[in-house]
Amino acid sequence: MNVKNPRTGEFDYEIFPLSNEELKNIIIDLREAQGEWKNQTLQFRIDTLKAWQKALEEQKESLIEALTIDTGRKLETLIEVDFLLNSVDEWCDLAKVFFENPVKEVSTIPSLNKEIQFVPYQVIGMVTPSTFPLFYAILDAIPALLSGCAVIVKPSELTPRFTEVLVNSFTELPQIGDIFSFINGGAETVLELTKLCDKICFTGANNSAKDILRVANESLNPVDLELGGKNIAIVSETAEIERATSAILWGSAFNAGQSCNSIESVYVHRNIYHQFLSRLVGKANLLEFTFPNIENGQIGPVISEKQVEKINELLADAINKGAVIKAGNRECEALGGGYYCRPTVLINVTPSMKLLKEEHLAPLLPVITFFNVDEIAQINEINFEGSVAIFAGGEQEALQIAEKINVQRVSINDVAISALLPEINIERFNKFLKKKTLLINNQLEKSNWWY
Amino acid sequence: MNVKNPRTGEFDYEIFPLSNEELKNIIIDLREAQGEWKNQTLQFRIDTLKAWQKALEEQKESLIEALTIDTGRKLETLIEVDFLLNSVDEWCDLAKVFFENPVKEVSTIPSLNKEIQFVPYQVIGMVTPSTFPLFYAILDAIPALLSGCAVIVKPSELTPRFTEVLVNSFTELPQIGDIFSFINGGAETVLELTKLCDKICFTGANNSAKDILRVANESLNPVDLELGGKNIAIVSETAEIERATSAILWGSAFNAGQSCNSIESVYVHRNIYHQFLSRLVGKANLLEFTFPNIENGQIGPVISEKQVEKINELLADAINKGAVIKAGNRECEALGGGYYCRPTVLINVTPSMKLLKEEHLAPLLPVITFFNVDEIAQINEINFEGSVAIFAGGEQEALQIAEKINVQRVSINDVAISALLPEINIERFNKFLKKKTLLINNQLEKSNWWY
Numbered sequence: 041m042n043v044k045n046p047r048t049g050e051f052d053y054e055i056f057p058l059s060n061e062e063l064k065n066i067i068i069d070l071r072e073a074q075g076e077w078k079n080q081t082l083q084f085r086i087d088t089l090k091a092w093q094k095a096l097e098e099q100k101e102s103l104i105e106a107l108t109i110d111t112g113r114k115l116e117t118l119i120e121v122d123f124l125l126n127s128v129d130e131w132c133d134l135a136k137v138f139f140e141n142p143v144k145e146v147s148t149i150p151s152l153n154k155e156i157q158f159v160p161y162q163v164i165g166m167v168t169p170s171t172f173p174l175f176y177a178i179l180d181a182i183p184a185l186l187s188g189c190a191v192i193v194k195p196s197e198l199t200p201r202f203t204e205v206l207v208n209s210f211t212e213l214p215q216i217g218d219i220f221s222f223i224n225g226g227a228e229t230v231l232e233l234t235k236l237c238d239k240i241c242f243t244g245a246n247n248s249a250k251d252i253l254r255v256a257n258e259s260l261n262p263v264d265l266e267l268g269g270k271n272i273a274i275v276s277e278t279a280e281i282e283r284a285t286s287a288i289l290w291g292s293a294f295n296a297g298q299s300c301n302s303i304e305s306v307y308v309h310r311n312i313y314h315q316f317l318s319r320l321v322g323k324a325n326l327l328e329f330t331f332p333n334i335e336n337g338q339i340g341p342v343i344s345e346k347q348v349e350k351i352n353e354l355l356a357d358a359i360n361k362g363a364v365i366k367a368g369n370r371e372c373e374a375l376g377g378g379y380y381c382r383p384t385v386l387i388n389v390t391p392s393m394k395l396l397k398e399e400h401l402a403p404l405l406p407v408i409t410f411f412n413v414d415e416i417a418q419i420n421e422i423n424f425e426g427s428v429a430i431f432a433g434g435e436q437e438a439l440q441i442a443e444k445i446n447v448q449r450v451s452i453n454d455v456a457i458s459a460l461l462p463e464i465n466i467e468r469f470n471k472f473l474k475k476k477t478l479l480i481n482n483q484l485e486k487s488n489w490w491y
Numbered sequence: 492m493n494v495k496n497p498r499t500g501e502f503d504y505e506i507f508p509l510s511n512e513e514l515k516n517i518i519i520d521l522r523e524a525q526g527e528w529k530n531q532t533l534q535f536r537i538d539t540l541k542a543w544q545k546a547l548e549e550q551k552e553s554l555i556e557a558l559t560i561d562t563g564r565k566l567e568t569l570i571e572v573d574f575l576l577n578s579v580d581e582w583c584d585l586a587k588v589f590f591e592n593p594v595k596e597v598s599t600i601p602s603l604n605k606e607i608q609f610v611p612y613q614v615i616g617m618v619t620p621s622t623f624p625l626f627y628a629i630l631d632a633i634p635a636l637l638s639g640c641a642v643i644v645k646p647s648e649l650t651p652r653f654t655e656v657l658v659n660s661f662t663e664l665p666q667i668g669d670i671f672s673f674i675n676g677g678a679e680t681v682l683e684l685t686k687l688c689d690k691i692c693f694t695g696a697n698n699s700a701k702d703i704l705r706v707a708n709e710s711l712n713p714v715d716l717e718l719g720g721k722n723i724a725i726v727s728e729t730a731e732i733e734r735a736t737s738a739i740l741w742g743s744a745f746n747a748g749q750s751c752n753s754i755e756s757v758y759v760h761r762n763i764y765h766q767f768l769s770r771l772v773g774k775a776n777l778l779e780f781t782f783p784n785i786e787n788g789q790i791g792p793v794i795s796e797k798q799v800e801k802i803n804e805l806l807a808d809a810i811n812k813g814a815v816i817k818a819g820n821r822e823c824e825a826l827g828g829g830y831y832c833r834p835t836v837l838i839n840v841t842p843s844m845k846l847l848k849e850e851h852l853a854p855l856l857p858v859i860t861f862f863n864v865d866e867i868a869q870i871n872e873i874n875f876e877g878s879v880a881i882f883a884g885g886e887q888e889a890l891q892i893a894e895k896i897n898v899q900r901v902s903i904n905d906v907a908i909s910a911l912l913p914e915i916n917i918e919r920f921n922k923f924l925k926k927k928t929l930l931i932n933n934q935l936e937k938s939n940w941w942y
Binding site: 145249250253254286287294323338435448454456475477478 | 716718899901927
């Protein structure tokens with residue numbers, strides 16, 4: 041498989057998907073190595089991961105270089121690499137808290153004396169997207185390894201270069217190389233991986249998720265999905281316009297909108313609409329492409345060529361149906377072989393436009409007015425998988441609006457929902473462990489049930 | 492659909508599966524009523540459920556009668572009805588603990604200020620089996636209702652009679668009748684329900700689960716599965732033989748083996764094999780059918796006619812492959828129109844026999860010897876979804892054996908795994924609630940990220 045460079049448009053890298061036989065053998069080896077790994081102490085696993093962190097620190101420059109070529113952008117790459125290197129310490133601290141505080145469960149049956157143990161899954165397969173390639177490849181892998189699992193990661197075939205550096209970092213550390221593996225491939229490899237692993241963690245688009253579920257259902261193997269949803273912002277009449285426009289524009293345009301948490305539309309109270317729109321357009325027009333110099337500007341290239349087509353199609357559909365562009369262009373711009381999308385503010389937007397229905401992962405910002413917040417609660421664009429950023433003068437008012445909107449994540453006077461991404465959360469360990477319940481020294485024979 | 496009486500073999504009851512249109516309308520009504528129900532206080536929901544409990548108490552005799560006809564057995568019916576009536580109070584107490592102690596989550600990002608809220612699913616569909624019809628129809632329904640969901644239950648088409656009494660108990664209590672519904676039907680109704688509800692909770696066989704998953708995948712709606720697994724007993728050289736045989740026989744033959752937690756085979760240390768076998772056979776031969784008098788004996792009829800065929804097939808397969816029956820018969824016995832299966836102890840059992848591979852839900856007890864417990868850890872019959880009862884002289888020895896066996900539930904010197912069934916566990920509330928995270932008054936603008 042040839043891999044395109046998102047800045048030059050050239051196919052300058054090649055990956056070699058594994059045969060099913062090769063994949064099977066890798067997983068057999070991982071499963072065997074996991075037998076020892078899970079029996080090590082937590083401290084041993086922490087020490088191993090910290091040794092790896094050190095090895096990776098030495099290859100930091102190569103990692104930045106590879107990831108920058110993969111994604112065509114620099115600033116976000118630096119954030120990703122720093123996140124990865126710092127996250128190891130944080131995960132190790134959390135692992136101590138998690139594993140050294142045994143879970144207590146009390147039964148309502150007085151004679152039942154329970155003890156809870158956790159058993160790691162043997163081999164966890166992770167299928168990760170191109171939006172933040174390093175971040176997603178690592179977010180689940182580190183807590184899974186600390187939990188005692190072996191891990192095999194298949195990154196997006198659009199952004200595979202960075203994994204070479206990770207694999208190189210294992211060279212002198214067989215204790216981690218034996219239980220942590222990266223493979224390349226496309227949709228077929230994903231399905232084969234789903235068949236062979238004990239659990240699949242998938243981050244990406246709904247359609248690929250359905251293919252994975254179809255395969256996983258045959259084995260009834262568990263699947264963990266982190267899917268996209270539509271994320272919106274709501275700006276009430278009392279909101280601070282400067283604050284709201286700056287935050288929302290960042291939530292829309294950071295990483296050129298290529299984030300499953302990016303803000304995809306804004307609902308603004310009619311009474312402040314004109315002020316809001318003029319400040320938003322003014323700020324959007326100040327943003328610049330990171331072209332020709334990758335170190336300047338804010339908006340990098342669109343990583344996926346399919347995504348370029350999709351953005352152009354959504355814009356054409358909206359314009360045909362009457363939308364008016366107040367900032368940005370009618371389509372992505374071709375520059376030096378790559379494609380770039382301007383922060384694009386649209387008005388006269390109607391629910392029939394695809395832009396409001398499909399996750400667009402681009403810095404497209406349709407602005408829609410409302411008069412009563414109940415109108416918003418009804419709109420189709422909202423479902424529980426999404427998130428909403430609410431801007432209002434007071435916290436109480438914002439919380440009342442939040443009450444009406446049925447979404448998974450809300451942020452108040454901020455776009456922190458977009459920044460929740462790099463969150464290291466102790467609950468994540470539960471994904472990699474099976475709960476084993478032991479019932480010890482019970483007294484059921486006293487119930488006269490036994491024969 | 493005509494429904495057979497498991498004691499008489501007569502089709503003496505009829506159910507009328509709903510049309511898709513009717514089902515759709517019921518769910519629309521439930522969804523509307525749920526809007527009010529979820530906004531009530533917890534105390535209101537508790538009071539409503541306790542009023543229902545009282546109404547049901549008055550119809551206890553009718554409930555026992557209907558459930559006894561459904562299942563053909565009396566003792567287990569009394570246990571189920573008492574469980575139901577007592578469970579309401581316990582769930583209400585747990586709900587107070589669960590909902591009045593807000594969940595705290597601390598972020599590793601210092602500026603992220605989090606608040607966690609829980610949002611009930613609107614309409615939960617429950618598909619429940621014939622093994623303990625009342626128990627499974629109610630186990631999830633009560634905590635789901637307390638959580639603020641509306642609930643629609645489709646019981647097994649083999650045992651639908653008892654739901655009539657439940658529906659009657661709503662007559663004077665519209666506040667519960669509006670958000671709690673029972674419907675009849677077969678596999679098609681299950682799939683339609685899966686399409687229409689916001690979450691499906693299924694208890695039953697793996698094959699039906701796969702059909703449900705196939706439909707749920709289209710909508711990506713969540714599914715909660717409680718599936719069967721193979722449950723075994725392990726008896727070490729040091730075990731008390733009297734205790735082990737009494738407990739294991741009960742774990743195998745209670746409810747005529749029709750329980751997803753019933754013990755389906757025993758592994759006994761070679762050095763105590765003969766003593767163990769003779770005590771087990773002796774005790775098994777003392778058990779009697781509840782025929783002709785339902786009040787006498789321990790072993791009721793097999794509820795499902797398909798199950799009778801399955802039992803006969805598994806026994807024939809085992810006998811053909813060399814198994815020897817030491818207690819019980821070569822097939823189910825036809826008595827008065829019903830079918831009954833004797834507690835059946837088999838030896839000379841080999842791994843090729845279907846008996847060891849397929850969940851049999853019958854009082855069939857193959858006895859297999861081992862010398863070293865590591866032999867057992869390798870056998871195919873064990874998978875994590877199952878459970879194991881370990882009998883050993885000392886707790887430490889039993890825990891060491893447990894360490895080696897990869898199953899979800901273990902009981903030590905007891906068959907409490909089989910009795911875990913009626914457990915009322917506070918964690919169950921989590922199944923009916925979606926977690927909503929609010930991020931309040933954060934300070935992301937200070938990170939200089941905003942545009």
